[in-house]
Amino acid sequence: MRRRVGNGVQQIMADGVSLQDVVKSFSDMTGIPKLNLDVKEREIAVLAGTSGCGKSTTLRVIAGVEKVSGSSIFIAGRDVTWERPEQRGIAMAFHSCAHCPHENVGENVSFALRPAWVSKEEVAERVRRAAEMLELTPYLDWKPKDLSGGRRHRVAMGRESVRDAYCFLFDEPLSNFDARLRASKGTELSLLHKKPVVQ
Ligand SMILES: Nc1ncnc2c1ncn2[C@@H]1O[C@H](COP(=O)(O)OP(=O)(O)OP(=O)(O)O)[C@@H](O)[C@H]1O
Ligand SMILES: [Mg+2]
Structure with missing residues (x-):
């Protein structure tokens, strides 16, 4: 999988789940300030952090039940940022x-x-x-x-x-x-x- 980084350079990425510059804002709240995350295929990742730091929101964004803008989400080498939850x-x-x-x-x-x-x-x-x-x-x-x-x-x-x-x-x-x-x-x-x- 390739993704665009910085000034348009393409970087090869492995399969798995990858979040690139994910930011999620609610009207007056920050759900996720800015997150880059790469979880390789067959890896287990555990999100830990204080209450309200954005763990559930991150899962909801990966699942596609929350939309993000200005961010990219890849699953199994596919850009799913605009896919519906059932397509992911x-x-x-x-x-x-x-x-x-x-x-x-x-x-x-x-x-x-x-x-x-x-x-x-x-x-x-x-x-x-x-x-x-x-x-x-x-x-x-x-x-x-x-x-x-x-x-x-x-x-x-x-x-x-x-x-x-x-x-x-x-x-x-x-x-x-x-x-x-x-x-x-x-x-x-x-x-x-x-x-x-x-x-
Ligand atoms: N639908 C929403 N509307 C407005 N703000 C929201 C919404 N969902 C989450 N937030 C806000 O986003 C931030 C992150 O919430 P989230 O539920 O992801 O936290 P969390 O890390 O899962 O917390 P906890 O450990 O308590 O479950 C919180 O400040 C929360 O109030
Ligand atoms: Mg939670």
Whole structure:
């Protein structure tokens, strides 16, 4: 991939996710002051910082649910700055994620696979693996409204994990695990990367 730098010089870039001079302003607030970030393919990046420094906004910009101007965003070697979220090949689980209230946890987790060409057996297997990793197996038949907030958030993560995406974005993925699970799940999330639900 090539990108323009400074005075028009072209620089070769590897695949992955790359943000170039990303600035995001809201009417009277700065969401992201200025950010250059290169995450190589198959790398895990963790954004850490004080509350309000722009972590969630950065994920939303990569996902395309927030637009940026005067900036460039590359995913898998493609300039996606003006692409819609569904064109970008990413999966994202945010803090406040809507669920289908009339469907159970298993159906919610498989939601994103409906338009895709995936056999019933493969859907069932991906849901099984995601539920196991997120400790949702006992709740597959439950309705989201009957779950705790933390488990509901994990349903949203499960729904994204089963997708065949180039890049997975998780906003505060460990915040809804209790202290006991937090350490082990941090390790398992990195395993999700090495050994994805979609194989
Ligand atoms: N839709 C919006 N309208 C106006 N300001 C916004 C909007 N979204 C975010 N901001 C502002 O942008 C800044 C960055 O917010 P963001 O949610 O990205 O922070 P964060 O690093 O994720 O914080 P936290 O750790 O508390 O989740 C904050 O000052 C926030 O108030
Ligand atoms: Mg945030």
